[in-house]
Amino acid sequence: MVTNENSPDQARFTKTRFGRRTELTERIAKTVFFLMSVAMIVPLVAIISYLVIRAWPSLSLEFVLDVPRKGMTQGGIWPAFVGTVYLVFISLAVSAPIGVMAAVYLNEYAKDNWLNRTINLAVINLAGVPSIVHALFGLGAFVYAARFGYSILSASLTLAIMTLPVIIASTREALASVPMSFREACWNVGATRWQTIRSIVLPNSISGILTGVILQVSRAAGETAPIMFTGAVFFKSIERGDLFAYNLNEQCMALSMHLYTVTTQVPKVEESIPYATAVVLLGSVLVVNATAIAFRVWLRARKKW
Amino acid sequence: MSSSPTRKQRQRPRRALWAVAGETLLEWIIRLSGISAIIFVLAIFVFVFREAAPVLTNEEFNLVEFFTSIAWYPTSAQNVRYGTLALIAGTFSVTALAMALAVPFGLGGAIYISEFCRPRTREVLKIVIELLAAVPSVVWGFIGLTVMSRLLVEYGGAPVGVNMLNGAIILALMAVPIIVSIGEDALKAVPDSFREAGIAMGASRWQLIYRVLLPAAKNGLLAAVLLGIGRAVGETMAVLMATGHAVQIPHGILDPIRTLTANVAAELGEAPAGSPHYRVLFMTGVLLFTITFVVNLTADFVIRGVKRK
Amino acid sequence: MPDEKIEVRNLKLSYGPREVLHGISFDVYENEIFAVIGPAQSGKTSLLRCMNRTIDFVANARVSGTIKVDGQNVRKIGHSFFKRLAGKRPPRFSDVFELRRAVGMVAPLPVGLPLSIYDNVAFAPRASGLTRRADLDAIVEKCLRQAALWDEVKERLHSLGTKLSGGQQQRLTIARALSHQPEVLCLDEFSIAIDPVTTMRIEDVLKELRKEITIILVTNLTQQARRLADRTMFLWNGEIVELDSNEVIFSDSPKDRKTYEYVNGIFG
Numbered sequence: 001m002v003t004n005e006n007s008p009d010q011a012r013f014t015k016t017r018f019g020r021r022t023e024l025t026e027r028i029a030k031t032v033f034f035l036m037s038v039a040m041i042v043p044l045v046a047i048i049s050y051l052v053i054r055a056w057p058s059l060s061l062e063f064v065l066d067v068p069r070k071g072m073t074q075g076g077i078w079p080a081f082v083g084t085v086y087l088v089f090i091s092l093a094v095s096a097p098i099g100v101m102a103a104v105y106l107n108e109y110a111k112d113n114w115l116n117r118t119i120n121l122a123v124i125n126l127a128g129v130p131s132i133v134h135a136l137f138g139l140g141a142f143v144y145a146a147r148f149g150y151s152i153l154s155a156s157l158t159l160a161i162m163t164l165p166v167i168i169a170s171t172r173e174a175l176a177s178v179p180m181s182f183r184e185a186c187w188n189v190g191a192t193r194w195q196t197i198r199s200i201v202l203p204n205s206i207s208g209i210l211t212g213v214i215l216q217v218s219r220a221a222g223e224t225a226p227i228m229f230t231g232a233v234f235f236k237s238i239e240r241g242d243l244f245a246y247n248l249n250e251q252c253m254a255l256s257m258h259l260y261t262v263t264t265q266v267p268k269v270e271e272s273i274p275y276a277t278a279v280v281l282l283g284s285v286l287v288v289n290a291t292a293i294a295f296r297v298w299l300r301a302r303k304k305w
Numbered sequence: 306m307s308s309s310p311t312r313k314q315r316q317r318p319r320r321a322l323w324a325v326a327g328e329t330l331l332e333w334i335i336r337l338s339g340i341s342a343i344i345f346v347l348a349i350f351v352f353v354f355r356e357a358a359p360v361l362t363n364e365e366f367n368l369v370e371f372f373t374s375i376a377w378y379p380t381s382a383q384n385v386r387y388g389t390l391a392l393i394a395g396t397f398s399v400t401a402l403a404m405a406l407a408v409p410f411g412l413g414g415a416i417y418i419s420e421f422c423r424p425r426t427r428e429v430l431k432i433v434i435e436l437l438a439a440v441p442s443v444v445w446g447f448i449g450l451t452v453m454s455r456l457l458v459e460y461g462g463a464p465v466g467v468n469m470l471n472g473a474i475i476l477a478l479m480a481v482p483i484i485v486s487i488g489e490d491a492l493k494a495v496p497d498s499f500r501e502a503g504i505a506m507g508a509s510r511w512q513l514i515y516r517v518l519l520p521a522a523k524n525g526l527l528a529a530v531l532l533g534i535g536r537a538v539g540e541t542m543a544v545l546m547a548t549g550h551a552v553q554i555p556h557g558i559l560d561p562i563r564t565l566t567a568n569v570a571a572e573l574g575e576a577p578a579g580s581p582h583y584r585v586l587f588m589t590g591v592l593l594f595t596i597t598f599v600v601n602l603t604a605d606f607v608i609r610g611v612k613r614k
Numbered sequence: 615m616p617d618e619k620i621e622v623r624n625l626k627l628s629y630g631p632r633e634v635l636h637g638i639s640f641d642v643y644e645n646e647i648f649a650v651i652g653p654a655q656s657g658k659t660s661l662l663r664c665m666n667r668t669i670d671f672v673a674n675a676r677v678s679g680t681i682k683v684d685g686q687n688v689r690k691i692g693h694s695f696f697k698r699l700a701g702k703r704p705p706r707f708s709d710v711f712e713l714r715r716a717v718g719m720v721a722p723l724p725v726g727l728p729l730s731i732y733d734n735v736a737f738a739p740r741a742s743g744l745t746r747r748a749d750l751d752a753i754v755e756k757c758l759r760q761a762a763l764w765d766e767v768k769e770r771l772h773s774l775g776t777k778l779s780g781g782q783q784q785r786l787t788i789a790r791a792l793s794h795q796p797e798v799l800c801l802d803e804f805s806i807a808i809d810p811v812t813t814m815r816i817e818d819v820l821k822e823l824r825k826e827i828t829i830i831l832v833t834n835l836t837q838q839a840r841r842l843a844d845r846t847m848f849l850w851n852g853e854i855v856e857l858d859s860n861e862v863i864f865s866d867s868p869k870d871r872k873t874y875e876y877v878n879g880i881f882g
Contacts, residue, residue, distance in 0.1 A: 022509040029511040030421050036413030037422075040481055041433050044440075047448055054451075098338050105339030109332070112673055115340075121605065122342040128532075128601035129349060129594060130539025131442075132566045135573070136590040140352040144578070161345050168342065185725040185787070187668055189738035189794055190715035194328045199737070204728055215439070222441020225541040225566075229573050256443045256542075263447055264546065278447050282440060289439045293432055317712060317795065320743040322698055329695075 051282065055275035063276055065241050072235060072262060073269045077277055079238045082245055083252035086152055087227060088220045090248075091159035096213050098160075099167030103209075106168070107175040108183075108197055127165035131225040134162045138230040151249045155231030162226055163216045170212025174205040207299035214292035218285040224256040232257040234265065255281045350594060357587035365581060371588065377552045379572065379582040387585045389592070394554045395562035399469050399544060400537045402558060403476035407537075408530055410477070411484025415529070418485065419492040420514055431486075438482035442542040449475040449547025463559045465549060470558045472548035476540060480533035487532055491525020492518060524607050531604035539597050541566040565589050616643040619798060619828045620665065625679035627660055627852075629672065634660050635852045637679065642798070647820065647829045649843035649860075651836055651876070657852040658832045659722075662800045665830075666717040667691070667710050683798070688713055715742060718796030722803040724783035726775035727790075731758075731767050734775040734786055738794035753793055760823065761789035762815050781812035788816065792823075799823065800830045805838065817842055836877050840864045848873050 052059075066076025106123075110116035138158030148154040178201050186196040202209075224232075232254045238245035246252045259277045262269050360366045365385050370376075374388025418430050453474060454466020461470070495518055503513040519526070549561025550571065563571070569586050576583040620642040627635040634657045642648045650658050663669040664677055667688055681688045686706045691713055694704040707713040715738060727734050735754045744750065754771070758764040763785040767778070775786055784804060791799060801820075805813040820829055820842060833839055839846045840860060847857040848870075856863065856873045868874050875881050 022512070026509045026511045029514070030417075033413050033417035033421055036410050037417045037430055039410055040414055040437060040485070041430075043478060044433065044437050047452060050452060051448075098341055101335045101338035102341060105335045109335065110339065119339055119342050121602070122346040124605050125598055125601050126342055126346050126349075128535045128539065128597045129346075130541065130566055130597055132541040132569045133349065133353060133539070133590045133594050133597075135541075136353045136356070136569065136587055137349045139573075140356040140587070141348060144356075145352065161349075164345065165342065181721070181723065181725045182727055184668070184671075184721065185727060185790070186737070186741075187671065188666065188714060188719040188721065189741065189790055190711040190713075191738070191741040192328060192711055194332060195741045199741075200727060200729075218439050219441075222439075222443065224441070224443040225570055228570065256441055259443050259447055260542065260546070263450055274447065274451070278444050282444050285439055285441055285444075286436055289436055293435065317715060318739070318742045318744050319708060319712070322695070324743065325693075325695055 048282065051275055051279050055272050055279040058270070058272040058276035059279060064280060067238065067240050068235065072266050074273070076240075077255065077258060077280060078240060078242075079236050079245065080253040080255045080258035080277075081280070082238070082243060083152075083232065083236075084221050084255040086246055086252060087156050087159060087231075087254055088217055090152065090156035091163060091220050092213065092216060094157060095160035095164045095167055095216070099164045100171050100209060100213075102164075103168045103171035103175060104197060104202075107172050108193060108201065123165045123168050126161070127169065129162075131162065131223060134158055134226040135229050137161070138226055143230055149249065150233075150251050151231050152246055152252050153231070153248045155227040155252075155254075158226045158230050159220050159223060162223065163220050166219065167212055167216055170215065171205075171209045174208025174212065175201060177208060178204050207296065211292045211296045211299075214288060214295070218288040218292075221288070222256055222281065222285050224254075224260055227254055228257060228260075234261050255284075350591075353587055353590045353594060357584050357591050360581050360584035360588060363581050363584075366585065371585075375552075375554060377568075379576070379585060385581070387581075389565065389568075389589060391552045391554050392563060392565045392568050392589070393592075395469075395548070395552075396538060396564040396566070398555050399472045399476060399548060399562060399564060400534060402469060402473035403480060403537050404530065404534060406473060406477035407480040407484060407533060411481045411529070411533065412488055412526060414481065414485040415488030415492060415526075416514060416518075419489045420510065420518070431489075434482045434485050437478070438486075440479075442479065442540060443546075445475050445479055445543040446546030449543060453547065457559075461559070465559075465561055467547055467549040468559050468561045469548060469555050472544045472562070472564075473558070475543045475547045476537045479540060479543060480537050483536055484529045484533045487529035488522075488526050491522040491529060494525060495521045528604045528607040531600055531607065535597050535600040535604065538600065539566060539593065541570050545570050565593050569593075616646070618642070619644045619684065620830075621680075621682040621685075623680045623682075625661075625664060625681060626677070627657070627664060627669070628676050630674045633852065635664075638849075638852070638854050640847060640854060640857055642828060642830060643845075644828055645824060645826075646844040647824050647831055647842050649831045649833060649839035649846040650849055651833060651839050651846060652849035652855075653876070654834065655851075656849045658849055659802055661849070662719060662802055662830065662832060665798075665800065666714045666719050668714070668719070670710070683707070683713065683717060688717075711741075715794035716797050718791035718794065718799045720784075720787055720791050720799070720801045720804050723807050724780055724787050726778055726783040726786055728774065728776050730772045731775045731778070731786065732771040735789050735793045738790060742794060757789040757792040760792050760819060761785040762819050763789055781808040784808050784812070785816065788819070796827060798828045798830060800832070802832045803834060805833070805835065813838075836864075836879075840877075848876060850876075 063076045064081055065078055067078050069075030106116065106119060135158065138154055142148045142154035142157050143150055182200050183196050186200055231251050233251040236251060236253050255277065259274065259281055262277060263274045366387055370388050373390055374386060375391040376386035376388040377391060378384060378386045418427055422430065449471050450467060453471045457463040457471055458466045499517050499521055500513060503517045508516065544564045545567035548563065548567065550563055551561040552563050553560065555562045569589055573586050576586055618641045623639045624637045625635055626633065626637045650661065652658055665681055665688065669675050669677060677689060684706055691707050691710050694708045697704050698708065707716060727737060729737065732754055735757050736750045739750055739753050755764065758767065763782060766782060775783070778786060784807060804816065823829065831839065831842060843860055845857065845859050846863045848855040848863065850872065856868055856870045862868055863873060864877055
């Protein structure tokens with residue numbers, strides 16, 4: 001017997017050369033894929049920190065609350081901030097109910113026929129329409145054809161149609177996560193489809209639906225192209241800190257648009273202002289997103305089945 | 306006869322008529338909302354085309370020239386030319402370069418998340434990717450314009466910072482989250498029995514991925530790439546700010562270019578409503594709509610192919 | 615001669631191109647326990663789904679033939695909304711939901727709805743328009759008692775129904791099926807997910823219930839059919855092999871050789 005005294009098991013299962021090579025490739029593969037994932041995180045962190053550092057001189061609550069001064073070269077971003085809030089909430093007030101109902105239709109009512117297959121294709125395509133085409137549509141349909149003019153209303157409706165397909169998709173996913181057996185149990189005791197939806201399906205998917213809608217808040221807030229030609233302006237003078245400054249039929253400023261303007265259109269802007277605008281925009285978007293994600297994680301923990 | 310006296314008279318509670326009527330009404334509203342998606346897609350096409358259509362009969366406009374000429378002089382006084390070839394070339398070259406950067410990272414990330422990392426890391430990575438996807442395109446454009454252009458001039462030796470490479474890097478960063486999340490879904494859809502069978506036959510994880518998972522998930526991964534392309538083609542603000550403003554066929558990756566989308570965004574504000582220039586821009590919109598329509602339909606068919614299997 | 619509660623005539627059912635029921639006819643009498651036995655895939659569950667019209671939810675199902683409950687063809691039940699609006703007397707079952715409340719159904723796997731135990735049982739009465747708290751309380755207690763669950767849960771009626779054990783959830787499912795006062799109760803292999811002790815308790819419950827309602831018991835345990843049923847139908851590949859009283863089916867000489875072999879475990 002020539003086995004190793006200390007570890008007989010190891011002796012019997014020595015690695016062949018082939019085995020060692022596989023192990024090596026595996027380790028290399030794992031490292032490469034890991035680095036690829038890191039390559040996605042590093043830019044995010046690096047860029048955000050760079051932006052924050054450059055924006056630091058201007059960043060303060062005052063910057064958010066103040067109005068732009070001296071031809072937008074100084075001052076704050078209040079009109080743009082309020083404008084974005086208006087656009088986001090009005091657009092979601094339109095798209096969330098339609099989107100949720102459309103998803104309920106597709107997930108709960110629709111049979112597999114040509115009409116519903118067409119609807120599915122339409123949703124997919126609506127999600128893929130470039131934002132600038134939405135802008136052209138908003139301009140042609142709402143500004144001119146419907147005679148809403150360049151206004152918050154036109155811009156919000158354009159944004160609403162843009163966010164609709166994503167709300168439909170996320171709501172459907174939430175609805176589909178409710179097990180089919182619950183619905184069957186309800187139908188078996190003589191509940192109508194709507195009673196089933198109202199008392200079982202919606203209460204158990206509302207968290208997922210809300211998460212999807214909240215995520216759209218951040219998407220709508222960041223969009224620029226669709227509002228650029230339908231209702232957002234370079235500059236609009238409102239009072240500092242005034243929350244009710246805009247009317248539906250007026251144009252407004254918007255954060256995303258403002259960032260574009262101060263970076264590319266306005267000469268001699270105080271250096272940190274574009275950075276600060278970007279940080280406020282990015283910050284609000286990420287905070288909303290993180291809230292939605294935290295909400296989702298929290299709700300997943302207290303699932304009822 | 307043992308007929309029980311209660312049999313025919315047994316009274317069950319019945320819902321009130323108004324409740325039944327209200328419910329029926331609500332269900333019709335829900336059906337209508339369901340159909341709204343079709344209405345909106347049609348409306349987008351109709352309204353964009355309606356604004357564009359009159360230019361088709363304009364003698365200065367030529368549909369062949371629209372697709373094949375690189376001369377884009379929409380505001381010239383004597384020689385108005387509406388050729389979008391340079392813009393189309395700009396769109397496709399920047400998209401191709403962006404995909405060349407994004408696809409390896411996107412698929413690599415998807416494979417890492419789905420096959421290699423521990424559940425906790427996976428959760429964290431997925432959240433990071435979601436946040437990455439949430440960064441607004443105008444912020445990406447701003448980053449391209451300020452951060453990336455400076456880096457390219459200093460380390461890349463580019464004469465101008467805003468150019469095709471800059472736009473492509475930005476587009477790649479925007480497309481990666483889509484490719485990762487859809488690619489990960491595709492890999493997750495491969496049944497575990499495939500993995501178990503592979504492991505049982507002594508395959509290492511790398512062999513398993515290369516020989517089993519990638520072939521099995523190839524349609525889903527292809528769809529992920531297609532959707533990434535769709536997003537890159539349709540992206541407006543980021544390329545508007547990061548690619549420079551030269552309407553030309555690029556000769557190298559450091560040339561500034563202009564894409565179809567950026568062109569509309571840059572010029573629509575200056576084109577008077579109803580002018581031929583304005584209508585040609587809408588025609589570009591029709592073209593863009595068609596391109597993304599085809600890309601998305603293809604992606605959908607590819608995905609559906611997966612589900613049928 | 616007992617009354618027919620359900621009359622099935624020449625019932626055919628196909629899923630797409632595949633026919634699963636090939637024109638079967640039989641009667642179920644009032645206040646009997648009617649067992650349906652047969653191997654898997656012989657169309658037992660599909661038959662039940664035809665009776666309470668939950669077959670409507672299967673996209674590619676096609677039904678022909680008639681099923682009458684109390685003389686009314688269930689396949690012809692509409693909504694009778696305009697009839698009621700005009701003040702006329704609606705038919706016995708004014709809509710399909712009323713039919714489903716009259717023909718209760720217990721699925722093979724227990725399903726506790728993600729509601730409280732109380733709401734689980736009160737769900738169906740509420741769906742039928744009952745809102746008075748006292749009525750609901752009474753129904754909940756009665757049904758939970760009938761399903762032999764009351765004593766175990768009376769202290770925690772407002773905790774989640776999904777957190778009960780499997781056997782308790784199955785009894786909760788039965789309580790829910792009783793809550794809308796069915797005239798026919800269909801049980802589809804109710805015992806496959808629960809232990810023998812609970813099964814025996816539920817069987818006792820069924821023997822009690824049979825005084826008030828008609829019970830259709832689909833099972834692949836032939837012994838269960840023998841213990842409980844008055845009559846038993848042997849369904850095989852979508853056709854009735856034999857339908858007779860238990861004395862005949864479970865004797866040494868049923869009319870069909872296949873019945874004998876199936877009942878005694880020689881095939882199936």
